[in-house]
Amino acid sequence: MAGNWLGLLSIGVFYLIVLGIGIWASRKSKREERKCTGNSSEVTMVGGRNLKIWVSIFTMSATWVGGGYILGIAEVVYDPTKGLVWVLGPLAYALSMIIGGLFFVKPIRSKKYVTFMDPFQEKYGDTLAAVLFIPALLADIFWTACILGALGGTVSVVLDISSPLAVGISAGVAIVYTLMGGLYSVAYTDVVQLGLMFFGLWFCVPFVLTSPSSANFTVAAVTKLHQEPWTGKLQLEELGCWVDDILLMAIGGVCYQAFYQRVLSMATDAQAKITCYAAAVICPLLGIPSIIIGGVAASTNWNQTSYGSPSPYEEGQARMILPIALQHLCPFYVSLVGIGALAASVMSSIDSALLSAASLIGRNIFKNIIYKRASERMIIVVVKVSVLLCGIIAAAFAMTSKSFYLLWYLSADVLYSVMTPHVICTFFLSQWVNQYGACSGFVLAILLRALIGEPQIGLPDVLPLPWDKIQEDGHRYRLFPFRTVIMLLAIVTILLVSRLAKMGLLNRTSDAETDTNLCSMAPIQTDMVEGKRLDKEQPLFSEGDDV
The missing domain is CATH 1.20.1730.10 (Sodium/glucose cotransporter)
Structure with a gap:
């Protein structure tokens, strides 16, 4: 004592x-x-x-x-x-x-x-x-x-x-x-x-x-x-x-x-x-x-x-x-x-x-x-x-x-699987990622980690992994580097979805600009018929037109 x-x-x-x-x-x-x-x-x-x-x-x-x-x-x-x-x-x-x-x-x-x-x-x-x-x-x-x-x-x-x-x-x-x-x-x-x-x-x-x-x-x-x-x-x-x-x-x-x-x-x-x-x-x-x-x-x-x-x-x-x-x-x-x-x-x-x-x-x-x-x-x-x-x-x-x-x-x-992709993408690939890709990568990483499971906390392994080894006591010993694979998949998802989202936004923007240009051309064409020209940067006639 x-x-x-x-x-x-x-x-x-x-x-x-x-x-x-x-x-x-x-x-x-x-x-x-x-x-x-x-x-x-x-x-x-x-x-x-x-x-x-x-x-x-x-x-x-x-x-x-x-x-x-x-x-x-x-x-x-x-x-x-x-x-x-x-x-x-x-x-x-x-x-x-x-x-x-x-x-x-x-x-x-x-x-x-x-x-x-x-x-x-x-x-x-x-x-x-x-x-x-x-x-x-x-x-x-x-x-x-x-x-x-x-x-x-x-x-x-x-x-x-x-x-x-x-x-x-x-x-x-x-x-x-x-x-x-x-x-x-x-x-x-x-x-x-x-x-x-x-x-x-x-x-x-x-x-x-x-x-x-x-x-x-x-x-x-x-x-x-x-x-x-x-x-x-x-x-x-x-x-x-x-x-x-x-x-x-x-x-x-x-x-x-x-x-x-x-x-x-x-x-x-x-x-x-x-x-x-x-x-x-x-x-x-x-x-x-x-x-x-x-x-x-x-x-x-x-x-x-x-x-x-x-x-x-x-x-x-x-x-x-x-x-x-x-x-x-x-x-x-x-x-x-x-x-x-x-x-x-x-x-x-x-x-x-x-x-x-x-x-x-x-x-x-x-x-x-x-x-x-x-x-x-x-x-x-x-x-x-x-x-x-x-x-x-x-x-x-x-x-x-x-x-x-x-x-x-x-x-x-979880920090490695979920946060590492975002740290890498935000610090080094910022111009190629956006919130759509970030959300998708986050959800994918969480979902995959949950499906792989964790027997020690009673989370079932729904998604099977290759190279698993069952020990004598029945414990599953995982040999597959699943955490790194999840991290890499999350990075790919962030970049891919960000690119797709950006392309979609650009397409919508292009369509909107086209509609705006068509609408803006209407008065110009009318004025052209009347012999007037409001847009001085737009040529009245283009080469090859049959005058």
Whole structure:
């Protein structure tokens, strides 16, 4: 019990440090708001567009390297049915940052947008943009719920503390400092959180490696010891699914408002691109400790640990393998440092997701649709209220749902299938698309994704897919890259329907012009008979006429 109280005290101290930094940053935010009286809401949402480059690099990296990233890598490495070859996060996140820096920085910054929904409202109008706003908002809320749930499960495993209590406290702290300082508080607390995350996890690695219960994890990478080698295997038939998952995270990552919020917070395009490229290096490096811990867990004889038998995988606790390894392979004080690192990773993503969702609500829904005459102060109030409401909703999901990972996965799935076509078409093919094509692409993507189904939520698979593999437990393993196919079909549909709609409008316009010309010619012909000429540009006779 004393250990539990000590653990609570250490996490409490960490949260107080983060809260103190958030309060300090909020004062800087208030000073910037007074300088930018005309656009004070932009200080809250994009930091007044003058965030220091080193702060931007830290906050971009910390946002992507969240609790799901840290826990998920260790889980996949430890899982004997997957292994290191299926750890796609580091590679996908690096690709996402590079793609964002190369192709998306300049378009979103060209007109000084505030959110990535601004180009949609400018191109398609408020109604369609509001519909496209829904998957983006749900993705942020479910992402927050997933991260909070991951923290709650981690703390409950190591410290034997109620998971809802951990979720509530973490959400409360993140909401408070995000409310106080907006992007400034989020960015500067991310600097501390990223540092704690990096040093905390690396501090635990030597203790995990030297645990007497662990075999040589380098040998276990290629040789079967207590389970299959943790490097894993990639069958040729699984290549399509592997590529589909990478594209889901790499290209789908540039559909999150959190990415554009950091890109827009920089003073110049060059600084924004440097931020992306630096994050492309940092994100994979921060995944290395999780890979090592997952590999060690796969090479551990759990009968010789305080965990006992059966193993965490057999107990269905592979998701929590990182905190389990910290608890049973490290001294207690070391595991506390590791939990502090996990808490840092969780907090660094929660605040970003909350502010992203609130910025979309405050600007694109309230300011641009509901009340277009809203003052800057009113917009800031709406953003803060939205932070509170989104945080409460996400915490409720995390407390009551056992499938928060599934919720995040499905939200990312829909965001990739539905939003990616519109982001690509609006940013790069704007002159060839219109609202008719956008509506058609949106409906098609939703319809196809619904027909393909999702057994984990009880949605039947009406539309069969090729290359499906039925496992021994009856679970259908999808090998066909259906999400990428849906995304490509949606792009083709947007372009095709837009072209057809434009041709139809042009035909109607041509017909109308023809009718107008015929009507306008009548008095001219009459006047010609009378020997008068009203249209001086129209020749009285044309060549070849028989005078």
